[in-house]
Amino acid sequence: xxxxxxxxxxITGGASGAGFGQAxxxxxxxxxxxxxxxxxxxxxxxxxxxxxxxxPAHAIKLDVTDRAAYAAAADEVEKVFGSTVDLLVLTAGVxxxxxxxxxxxxxxxxxxxxxxxxxxxxxxxFVPRMIKAGKGGHIASTVSWGAFNAGPTTAPYSAxxxxxxxxxxxxxxxxxxxxxxxxxxxxxNIRSRIYEAAIQGRPEQFKNTGYNVTxxxxxxLASIHANGMDPRVLAEWLxxxxxxxxxxxxxxxxxxxxxxxxxSRFVDYASPEGMKRWEEKQKQPPSEEEIxxxxxxxxxxxxxxxxxxxxxxxxxxxxFGKAKKDLDWVDPNKKA
Ligand SMILES: NC(=O)c1ccc[n+]([C@@H]2O[C@H](COP(=O)([O-])OP(=O)(O)OC[C@H]3O[C@@H](n4cnc5c(N)ncnc54)[C@H](O)[C@@H]3O)[C@@H](O)[C@H]2O)c1
Numbered sequence: 568x569x570x571x572x573x574x575x576x577x578i579t580g581g582a583s584g585a586g587f588g589q590a591x592x593x594x595x596x597x598x599x600x601x602x603x604x605x606x607x608x609x610x611x612x613x614x615x616x617x618x619x620x621x622x623p624a625h626a627i628k629l630d631v632t633d634r635a636a637y638a639a640a641a642d643e644v645e646k647v648f649g650s651t652v653d654l655l656v657l658t659a660g661v662x663x664x665x666x667x668x669x670x671x672x673x674x675x676x677x678x679x680x681x682x683x684x685x686x687x688x689x690x691x692x693f694v695p696r697m698i699k700a701g702k703g704g705h706i707a708s709t710v711s712w713g714a715f716n717a718g719p720t721t722a723p724y725s726a727x728x729x730x731x732x733x734x735x736x737x738x739x740x741x742x743x744x745x746x747x748x749x750x751x752x753x754x755x756n757i758r759s760r761i762y763e764a765a766i767q768g769r770p771e772q773f774k775n776t777g778y779n780v781t782x783x784x785x786x787x788l789a790s791i792h793a794n795g796m797d798p799r800v801l802a803e804w805l806x807x808x809x810x811x812x813x814x815x816x817x818x819x820x821x822x823x824x825x826x827x828x829x830x831s832r833f834v835d836y837a838s839p840e841g842m843k844r845w846e847e848k849q850k851q852p853p854s855e856e857e858i859x860x861x862x863x864x865x866x867x868x869x870x871x872x873x874x875x876x877x878x879x880x881x882x883x884x885x886x887f888g889k890a891k892k893d894l895d896w897v898d899p900n901k902k903a
Contacts, residue, residue, distance in 0.1 A: 568654065568705040568748055569810050572597030577644060577652040579631050579689060580659030582609035584759025585709045588798025589656050592806055594622040599648055603629040603640055604659065631659045631685030637692045651696040657689040658709040661764035665778025667722035669890035669897050675723045677773035682727035690738060703746030705809050708735055712755040712864060715829040720888040739814050752805045752816045755864030756795035762788035777894060783885040794866035819863040
């Protein structure tokens with residue numbers, strides 16, 4: 568997709584962070600933008616911005632896990648704009664951190680429900696409508712660099728994101744004959760409010776977490792995201808990726824090489840000699856190239872002597888990524 572002007576974009580999570588940046592960039596490119604978000608306060612703030620800038624935007628309050636509401640939102644787009652979407656951007660997501668062994672069903676049901684289930688619902692709702700409209704178009708999703716890495720404290724999140732990446736690849740191949748492109752955007756740190764999700768954004772029915780989540784851990788996460796990529800810059804990377812019909816956008820100068828290095832661990836995992844190689848690598852300090860990658864992904868400049876975490880708080884002091892204290896099977900001394 569190269570021409571955006573006059574076309575319709577539907578962006579989930581479009582009222583904050585990455586999604587809001589995407590809404591701005593695509594509105595500035597002349598698109599009629601629909602922002603769909605579960606938080607009314609975020610929608611109100613975003614709509615005030617579009618009004619002030621005199622850019623066309625339409626807000627829909629939508630929980631992406633609610634399939635009936637999703638279908639109603641798709642009907643609303645057709646009613647308001649006379650046609651279905653040309654560009655579908657599935658960006659709504661949440662996260663929470665803690666040891667994999669402390670994870671509860673609620674941790675999985677909530678995070679996987681929004682991050683994976685929400686993308687499934689977007690695809691099942693809109694793909695038939697897009698095909699029937701016969702206009703071609705493009706589908707993108709804000710996945711995560713986490714899709715390439717299984718961290719010891721990110722189990723539900725990185726599993727959901729890896730699943731989304733795989734899912735999008737199926738659609739990328741399947742939708743090509745219909746003239747519908749698919750792009751997976753895989754950023755690391757973004758300047759956003761995702762740190763709010765684990766407390767303010769977590770619904771009552773999924774409250775039983777196994778992780779230590781407090782105002783202090785939230786403040787720590789906020790300090791990390793303060794160094795993240797500007798959502799507008801991220802959205803420019805996505806726009807370029809869509810223009811180039813690129814399946815994967817890892818939005819850094821070293822992006823393709825980062826993927827190569829990250830995936831090479833599977834070659835190691837696949838043989839006894841490889842496992843030995845992998846064990847050896849774990850004992851080595853990060854290489855110069857890995858330090859460069861971290862700097863690009865996390866938003867600090869190692870060449871200027873900056874070190875992660877670049878925020879004022881230390882994750883150890885605030886208990887970030889730890890289990891709730893009352894889980895008697897979690898040994899805090901066993902660090903993966
Ligand atoms: N922040 C990061 O560092 C980072 C890194 C990689 C990927 N991502 C991904 O980027 C996407 C956007 O996150 P962000 O960092 O901009 O966070 P954000 O919290 O600033 O924005 C996300 C928006 O999604 C909305 N949302 C949450 N649950 C929803 C639901 N069930 N239905 C509809 N809307 C919902 C929130 O209300 C919020 O407005 C997410 O998928 C996230 O996983 C974020």
